[in-house]
Amino acid sequence: MVLGLRNFTNRTQTGEALLDTENGEELVHVQSDIDIVFNTFPRHSHGTLYISTKQVIWVNDVEKDKGYAVDFLSISLHAVSTDPDAYPVPCLYAQIDTEADEDDSDYSDSESNAIENLSKIREMRLIPSDPTQLDTLFQVFCECAELNPEPNDEEGEEHDWVFNTDQIEDEEAEEEGYNSHNPANSLGQSNGNHDLARSVLELQINDKRFEDAEEMEINGDGTHH
Numbered sequence: 001m002v003l004g005l006r007n008f009t010n011r012t013q014t015g016e017a018l019l020d021t022e023n024g025e026e027l028v029h030v031q032s033d034i035d036i037v038f039n040t041f042p043r044h045s046h047g048t049l050y051i052s053t054k055q056v057i058w059v060n061d062v063e064k065d066k067g068y069a070v071d072f073l074s075i076s077l078h079a080v081s082t083d084p085d086a087y088p089v090p091c092l093y094a095q096i097d098t099e100a101d102e103d104d105s106d107y108s109d110s111e112s113n114a115i116e117n118l119s120k121i122r123e124m125r126l127i128p129s130d131p132t133q134l135d136t137l138f139q140v141f142c143e144c145a146e147l148n149p150e151p152n153d154e155e156g157e158e159h160d161w162v163f164n165t166d167q168i169e170d171e172e173a174e175e176e177g178y179n180s181h182n183p184a185n186s187l188g189q190s191n192g193n194h195d196l197a198r199s200v201l202e203l204q205i206n207d208k209r210f211e212d213a214e215e216m217e218i219n220g221d222g223t224h225h
Contacts, residue, residue: 003074004098005038005121008057008067015064017050017057025054029140031133034058036068037091037125041115049126051140053147056094058126070096070124072148078141080134081125091125092137098122 010018019025031049036058044066050057056075059067077095081087098119115121128134 004096005068005070005074005118005124007118008059008069009065011059011064011067015048015059015061017048017059017067019050019052020054025052027052028144029137031128031137032061033129035127035129037087037127038068038115038121039123043127049137051137051144053144056141068118070094072144073150074098075141075145078138078145080138082134087125089127090131090134091127092134092141094124094126094141096122096124 008017012018019027027050029049029051031051034047034049035043035045036047036049037043044058044060046061047058048061050059055069055071057067057069074097075094076097077093079093080090081093082090087093098121126137128137
């Protein structure tokens with residue numbers, strides 16, 4: 001299997017993505033009117049997202065020869081991002097495993113839409129026109145990720161989960177690392193790489209602490225009411 005992002009042109013005459021149904025691939029979710037961003041390249045608009053049991057496919061609704069796909073086995077982390085400091089609009093963020101060198105992780109070109117080397121793409125953002133659809137997209141990603149465990153995973157081994165803010169704060173206090181799973185309250189899911197997810201959650205923690213400090217200052221007595 002080739003890791004990373006790839007071009008996708010396998011479409012019907014009417015523009016829908018064609019799946020490998022002969023080998024058991026099934027369509028799980030379709031999301032229209034969704035934009036996509038890779039690394040820090042300009043945003044690609046006017047697209048439709050097809051999520052199958054094997055892969056994530058984005059096709060351009062205007063330029064019928066433009067499309068991208070990535071297998072779930074290449075997605076190491078996904079999370080809902082609503083922090084404007086991370087990206088101006090709410091989106092579903094995903095990290096992509098590639099076969100390129102780590103030194104290529106900053107590959108970008110802010111002046112061109114052309115991506116000359118897809119193997120260097122390590123970040124993907126999906127931006128639905130309706131942000132309320134992000135929770136649905138996240139849930140679908142979680143379900144499909146569970147259908148595609150790492151080939152070297154031991155039988156019955158579960159995916160590592162990105163913890164909620166309370167668990168991160170407990171970890172900071174105890175300095176014992178990640179040791180508790182709570183999928184119901186998680187912001188994102190990963191397959192073992194927590195660095196980015198932690199930075200996203202730590203931003204939320206800092207925001208929460210700032211709000212608490214403001215409240216204490218307003219109260220004037222250092223207590224919460």
